[in-house]
Amino acid sequence: MTHxxxxxxxxxxxxxxxxxxxxxxxxxxxxxxxxxSARGYIxxxxxxxxxxxxxxxxxxxxxxGVLILCISAWLLIRNIRSQPERLDGRDGMMAAAAxxxxxxLLHAVGFVAEQARISxxxxxxxxxxxxxxxxxxxxxxAAAFPAAFMVxxxxxxxxxxxxxxxxxxxxxxxxxxxxxxxxxxxVNGTQLLSPDGRYNYDVAAAxxxxxxxVALSALSLLLGYLRFRPRWLVASMFALSFPLIYxxxxxxxxxxxxxxxxxxQGSGDKAHDFMGYAVFAIVLGGVYLIAENVARxxxxxxxxxxxxxxxxxxETPATASSAVRRTFxxxxxxxxxxxxxALFLAHSARTPARGRAGIALAADGVTPVELPTxxxxxxxxxxxxxxxxERQVLPPDTGFSRKVYVSLADPSMQAFLSIVLSGRDRTSxxxxxxxxxxxGWTIRxxxxxSFTYPGMAAGFPAxxxxxxxxxxxxxxxxxxxxxxxxxxxxxxxxxATHWERIALDAWNRVVHGRSDRWAYVVVQTGDADGETAxxxxxxxxxxxxxxxxxxxx
Numbered sequence: 001m002t003h004x005x006x007x008x009x010x011x012x013x014x015x016x017x018x019x020x021x022x023x024x025x026x027x028x029x030x031x032x033x034x035x036x037s038a039r040g041y042i043x044x045x046x047x048x049x050x051x052x053x054x055x056x057x058x059x060x061x062x063x064x065g066v067l068i069l070c071i072s073a074w075l076l077i078r079n080i081r082s083q084p085e086r087l088d089g090r091d092g093m094m095a096a097a098a099x100x101x102x103x104x105l106l107h108a109v110g111f112v113a114e115q116a117r118i119s120x121x122x123x124x125x126x127x128x129x130x131x132x133x134x135x136x137x138x139x140x141x142a143a144a145f146p147a148a149f150m151v152x153x154x155x156x157x158x159x160x161x162x163x164x165x166x167x168x169x170x171x172x173x174x175x176x177x178x179x180x181x182x183x184x185x186x187v188n189g190t191q192l193l194s195p196d197g198r199y200n201y202d203v204a205a206a207x208x209x210x211x212x213x214v215a216l217s218a219l220s221l222l223l224g225y226l227r228f229r230p231r232w233l234v235a236s237m238f239a240l241s242f243p244l245i246y247x248x249x250x251x252x253x254x255x256x257x258x259x260x261x262x263x264x265q266g267s268g269d270k271a272h273d274f275m276g277y278a279v280f281a282i283v284l285g286g287v288y289l290i291a292e293n294v295a296r297x298x299x300x301x302x303x304x305x306x307x308x309x310x311x312x313x314x315e316t317p318a319t320a321s322s323a324v325r326r327t328f329x330x331x332x333x334x335x336x337x338x339x340x341x342a343l344f345l346a347h348s349a350r351t352p353a354r355g356r357a358g359i360a361l362a363a364d365g366v367t368p369v370e371l372p373t374x375x376x377x378x379x380x381x382x383x384x385x386x387x388x389x390e391r392q393v394l395p396p397d398t399g400f401s402r403k404v405y406v407s408l409a410d411p412s413m414q415a416f417l418s419i420v421l422s423g424r425d426r427t428s429x430x431x432x433x434x435x436x437x438x439x440g441w442t443i444r445x446x447x448x449x450s451f452t453y454p455g456m457a458a459g460f461p462a463x464x465x466x467x468x469x470x471x472x473x474x475x476x477x478x479x480x481x482x483x484x485x486x487x488x489x490x491x492x493x494x495x496a497t498h499w500e501r502i503a504l505d506a507w508n509r510v511v512h513g514r515s516d517r518w519a520y521v522v523v524q525t526g527d528a529d530g531e532t533a534x535x536x537x538x539x540x541x542x543x544x545x546x547x548x549x550x551x552x553x
Contacts, residue, residue: 040427
């Protein structure tokens, strides 16, 4: 037996709606005025502006964010209209207040750690809680998926690292297929070349699928959500997009190679443009066809299948009165937590950074110590000036020290040593892979290598990238291969990767209240004489400079 909806269930008390709006306003003010603590690239305190800026900045590769926002808004309206009223005796206020409180605490962690993406997750959690508090269980259910769907609008720079391996897999598979078709294409890293020089394609991140990965996986998840009720089946539609994205991009590269083989570089370029749309058709078409076949076999799994009617007991006036009192209590606690969070974050933003630098500092206490000019009698160092664009982009308290070392015995043997020392803002240092690609280098591979500190048996880890770019010489364009070794030095640790540094820095900021001045150390040299000789050259440069600038090994 089901019960007819009562007045209390079909129309929420005005006190609850007002209290929910007050909580939402308090949270919005916090995210607006104390939403972002890292000002290196986007100088704003507003988390809303920081996030929205990424949607219109080409370098962020998050232009699909506006589309995700529009879809989420449409889903919210659609779900509210289609959600049945369920009289299960629960008003959901406690869960909504817990979500808002959790969102504020998560934002505080992101603010202290200078990780705006963590703060965005807190914003989404808080937003769902505010909607659930103001609109009741019906709106809570309606907003759950749209709020989670907004995760796809967050810029995830980690995809660039994963994209390198995706590029390599796509290139390798495409080359094997081309060989099977009788096309003698050559592979050089991420390049596909014709033996006779008719065409040359570098499979960039966009062609590997990493740029379309987020958008296509989001649309696949959306298709599953609109089509099916079982959540495991919705997740399966999402997971299905990944192999299809790989297949679609392999098909794209193979089509480009075939077109170039038949008609030259121009035909390959036309196939490149056309197959960009074909990838979307392959992925979304594949997900749709599988979804339709599943729906035909199991119509009871589709979203059109009816659910059980509402059940449970309606609340009495006495319990309604108690709910109103609880509404004011929970809203008051949420607003108070927002005020306390604002006071804490404002204090955190004004407090001078407390931490250590892992390298020796010059007399000004800001810049790294000057690198030595002579390394024994074999190497001489020339100062390498910091470019104006680097000074404009990076925070003003970023420190630099760099030299180009030249062998006195053979001036063609050179090595570039650079130290970038972060200031208060962690954005002084970014992932080297992004910087290299922006400077025209192509990354062919990477490995971890252990360098040693003079006089110490134990080594320290560094990441070594195999890079190359074309240079114009009197003999024409030639490829210049080099090794690019880098590592990061904190107050008491050395790590080889960007993500290790990010994790350790965030831990120290949140748990220990300590923000070290991290140093990003780079040694770059040519490897035309072989990788072993290049690594030995890097070690030689470090042997002569580490005792000067690095405090420990």
